[in-house]
Amino acid sequence: GYLIAIALGMTQVVALYVAVALTFSSTIIIVKLLSDKREVDTLHGRIAIGFLIVQDIVVVLVMIGLTALGEAGDAAGLGWEAIEVVLKGSLFIATIGLLMRYVLTPLLHQLARSPELLVLFAIAWAVALGAAGVHLGFSKEVGAFLAGVSLASTPYREVIGARLVSLRDFLLLFFFIDLGAGLELATLGAQVVPAVLLSLFVLMGNPLIVMVILGAMGYRKRTGFLAGLTVAQISEFSLILGALGLSLGHIDAETMGLITLVGLITISASTYMILYSHPLYERISPWLSVFERKRAYREEALNRNTQESNYDVILFGLGRFGAGIEKELLQRGHHVLGVDFDPDLVRRHERHGYAVCYGDAEDPEFLATLPLGQVCCVLSSVPDMRVNLVLLHSLREHGYNGTIAVTAHTSRDTERLQDAGANQVLIPYSAAAAEAVDKLFGEGKQCQMQSPQ
Incomplete structure (x- = not known):
């Protein structure tokens, strides 16, 4: 992605932002599609969710680093700012860990008597940690992510997740509204060709990379193909990262519009690729043997x-x-x-x-x-x-x-x-x-x- 951006005439900093934005995939959309297809518990579903969570952790760390970079006035101040961010982040995580150990689980035991209270608390907990993230100089996304991690460690994760499905799907509508509103129609014509090239790279290049990795690890080509399709779009965190770069002056509004347009194209196309993944695999499986070892030992063990x-x-x-x-x-x-x-x-x-x-x-x-x-x-x-x-x-x-x-x-x-x-x-x-x-x-x-x- 970085080389394609450089070839399109972008500067190194802008190309780096675009490349990083193309790296991350949308966890919320993939989880919804896999849930609708009842494939969350399949082998390829578990693999996909595993590396999507790792991607989310990495992008949160990147956003924290960029926040520190933006608050530092010069190179000398960057070191002190980085130390301050590490200290605040460690204190934030340690506090959440203590609350998880001594407060959160016992409290949820009491709230679980009423499913409505359980859901209201989960929402309030996410809002509270999101606000704490903003107050500490990170972002509301970082705080909300840590809130989800803390709730996932409790015995009531399945109940909370099931109850929040309708709210998740409802809020996903506003995500797409915001995605469309971020497009600059005046500059859309000049961005179509770069957006199509970058979208093709995401739609085809990302799945190929996953298939190569899983094939080398000993998984069958079908598992690699189905897991690879789940990364054929960019993430909501990619847009957040772009907005952060825009606020820091690292990229301009045109680049932000380009990332948004790539998001629209890849999310729309990959949705149908995932929905029809099995018929698609049946059509092209004869050409995928190159991505499979002669002995797929990982699955043979099962x-x-x-x-x-x-x-x-x-x-x-x-x-x-x-x-x-x-x-x-x-x-x-x-x-x-x-x-x-x-x-x-x-x-x-x-x-x-x-x-x-x-x-x-x-x-x-x-x-x-x-x-x-x-x-x-x-x-x-x-x-x-x-x-x-x-x-x-x-x-x-x-x-x-x-x-x-x-x-x-x-x-x-x-x-x-x-x-x-x-x-x-x-x-x-x-x-x-x-x-x-x-x-x-x-x-x-x-x-x-x-x-x-």
Whole structure:
């Protein structure tokens, strides 16, 4: 990014700001998209969120450094300013750490009796630390980020996160409004070509870099591709960084408009790339083998159970419904190989002695590693229509002739899955309701009133 900016005629300082802005990706947008696709707990989702958090930590440190640079009058004052920033930052973090240890968790235990109070406190806590960040000479974003980190360390992180989803999505609307308002329409024409070039670099270059790194680390090309797509846009922190550079006089309004335009292009384009990541991968996967080692040892470690040869059932999905099916099949003497895309769930089942492996039902290349030739039944407990349709298609492509059972929520989905080749379609709630009625009224049982004693 720096070299492209230099080639476009920017000065070294401006090119450095642009390059750094292109480096960071939007955590809030990626988390929302992965949540909507239910891929937060997948391997590529966890990898993506991991390096997005690292990026956020780095950009916060960069912003603190720039703040110190802006407050220093000269080179001599920069050293003292840096020491002061380090001291204030250390004191700020230490204070938050003490509050997390001795105040925050016990207080949340009391507030958790009312979900509304829990949400109100989370918002007030973020506002308070944001204000403290501004007062200490940092920024409100730094304070709010530390507030999120502190809340994430409590036992109520999932509850707070779930309750704040609607507020997050609502405030995201204003982020895009501010993004559009930051464009200078008068200078837009001169910025289109640089913005397109830089956007292409972000949309294609960033995913390629991630794929190279993950491939070298021993991950499969599919994991690298899906994780790489999540960095194909710039971050909201990139705009904050640009605004900070503008206030310090390091960049001008035209450069800020350029960064904003790149943000609009990359966020818009990458959203559809992520939403249609699986079909996109199927189309270009033959050309991605260069990004995968001959032996993807990182994921093979999670799939060692696929090498055994005594299975008669393969079960996709080890959630509550799938785990119940697995337990019942094992009690009846079947040899079951469980498959799930959540690495933590895979390890948990392994600790309990089950034969499980990591994998995705939507990955046709993964299906080729399974012992399909020996099992009599492939069962999916995942009630997702798209996932099950892809699984049915892939199994037929691999020539599987055994029984295929999938899961659906409605009778309409059942008909569509049967038309696609499913031999059996399970409807969990209907089956549970029928079993409950049988237990209450089956086998000649009569409904009788109990006489008072």
